[in-house]
Amino acid sequence: MEMVPHIHHGLQGCQPEHARQWQMTELATPQPHSTAPQILVSLRGLTVSFGSGPSQVQVLHGLDLDVHVGESLGMVGESGCGKSVTWLAALGLLGAQARVQGEFRLAGERFDGLSDKALSLIRGRRIAMIFQDPASALNPVHRIGQQLVEAVSLHKGLRGQAARAQAVRLLDQVHIPHAAQRFDAYPHELSGGMNQRIMIAMALAGEPDLLIADEPTTALDATIQAQILDLLSEVRRDQGMAMVLISHDLSVIAQECSRVMVMYAGRAAEIAATDNLFRTAGHPYTQGLLSCVPDVASPQKRLPAIPGQVPEAGRLPQGCSFGPRCAHSFLQCKERVPPLLPVAPDHQVACFLTAP
Structure with a gap:
């Protein structure tokens, strides 16, 4: 198995978030599958824009994405590239100001254009999402047990003692110590790591086929991050569900995911x-993101940075959005948006340099 550096940075100009001891870690190996893995979720031509008329701003530009049954897919890219918006749009969680278009399928059945009531039968039960900040996602005035029972009742139809018993089992499943006693605690009485475990338990309440983990280790220290990631791997393996892991941390992607989508300015730059x-x-x-990897053999080496900044949504340059920051840009890059094309098995790139 190939060894790669343990990567950790914020992808904001490729500057590291904080210094720490770099280690060598095993690269996640794609799970064995047939030449035609079964597709669980398919998004085709996903476009998202906000506002109307002259002030309308498009933030996703015809994104295509497949998630296979049981796989772990990583989504990486700088803040604002559209990783979270992709799934919020698919699940109808962007609000009335968003204009969402595209064809979405779950196990072959279309779910784009469904009413909010119809989508509620998919959210949580078939596709669940863990949001970035548990402190804002959990209701501070309700006990965690009450919030978990609500999820169990909604998705499994359980009531009373049966719902409470299932909620406690979920707390045990995510390794909350003394689960029965913690049941009556408020979010502020628990640590950030514990609250994140509560969010995972709520996401598992409906036994979903796909779990979207949106920056699940944000603001947690390194030890707790490792525990949360181990927990996600454990529950995914035990329940056989697929997972989409949205992260700025390439070490997390390398360890946890069998396939990766790199996004830039609302488009897929590379899938492999x-x-x-x-x-x-x-x-x-x-390549620029990976060049930011600290070298354990030369800890004093200055890390390179990708020049320039991500363009604002609505002010994208003509042609390739990355062109103004790219050292290899040429005339065609300024005139056309490069299509996402296969360059090898299980590898697609949106760049004229690699176009066949």
């Missing part, structure tokens, strides 16, 4: 099996 991406990244943006 994890080992292919880290070994033979094809897009200059992906």
Whole structure:
């Protein structure tokens, strides 16, 4: 198994979030599958814009994405590239100001254009989402047990003692110590790591086929981060569900995901099996992210940064959105948006440099 550096940075100009001891870690190996893995969720031509008329701003530009049954897919890119918006749009959680278009399928059945009532039968039961900040996602005036019972009642139809017993079992499943006693605690009485475990328990209440984990270790220290990631891997393996892991931390992606989508300015820049991406990244943006990896052999080496900044939504340059920051840009890059094309098995790149 190939070894890659333990990567950790914020992807904000490729500057590291904080210094720490770099280690060598095993690269996640794609799970064995047939030549035609079964598709669980398919998004086609996903576009998202906000506002109306002249002030309308488009933030996703015809995104195509498949999630296979049981796989762990990583989504990485700088803040604002559209990772979270992708799934909030698919699940109808962006609000009335959003204009969402595209064709979405779950196990072959379309779910785009459904009413909010119809989507509620998918949210939590088939596709669940863990949000970035448990402190804001949990209601501070209700006990955690009450909130968990509500999720159990909604998704499983349980009531009374049966719902309470199932809620306690979920707390045990996510390794909350003394689960029965913690049942009556308020969120502020628990640590950030404990609250994140509560969020995972709520997401598991409906026994979903797909779990969207949106920056699940934000604001947690390194030890707690590792525990939460181990927990996610454990429940995914035990329940056989698929997971989409949204993260700025490439070490997390390398360890937890079998496939990776790199996004930039509302488009997919590269999609590849994890080992292919880290070994033979094809897009200059992906290469720039990986060049920020600290070298354990040369700890004093200055880390490079990708020049420039991510363009504002609604002010994208003509042609390739990454063109103004790319050292390899040429005339065609300024005139056309490069399509996402296969360059190898399990590897697609949106760059004219790698186009066949």
